Amino acid sequence: DVLAIADAVLSTSAMIGYARSSDADKFLVVTECGLSDRLLMEIPDKHFYKVCKLCRFMKMITLEGTLDSLRHLRYEIELPEDVRMGAKRALERMLELSV
Incomplete structure (x- = not known):
């Protein structure tokens, strides 16, 4: 809204x-x-x-924790497809704007 x-x-x-x-x-x-x-x-x-x-x-997320999660493929998050696609669009747009 x-x-x-x-x-x-x-x-x-x-x-x-x-x-x-x-x-x-x-x-x-x-x-x-x-x-x-x-x-x-x-x-x-x-x-x-x-x-x-x-x-x-958000304040609990650290670079070290993110790296650990990616290295060991843990803490998988499942999202509804529409939420996942919205987040993907937002990330892609941020990357486009950062150039």
Whole structure:
């Protein structure tokens, strides 16, 4: 529902660029807490209303744990096909934007 009414749905760097180049001086930002704080620091002349959620599970993921999981093929996650395809599209889009 939020996506349908959002002015923009962007990556982290794109959100910063959007806010920086926008004529608006007030933004409602719905994202992870770290990005909200970064916007406040990098663009102090604009006001950001923060609605952030700290994901405790995301903070538990480490590079070492990911490497271990891949090496030993453990912690398999099964997802419905529509969710898997949506995640695949999001990852592919992030990789396209990073070039």
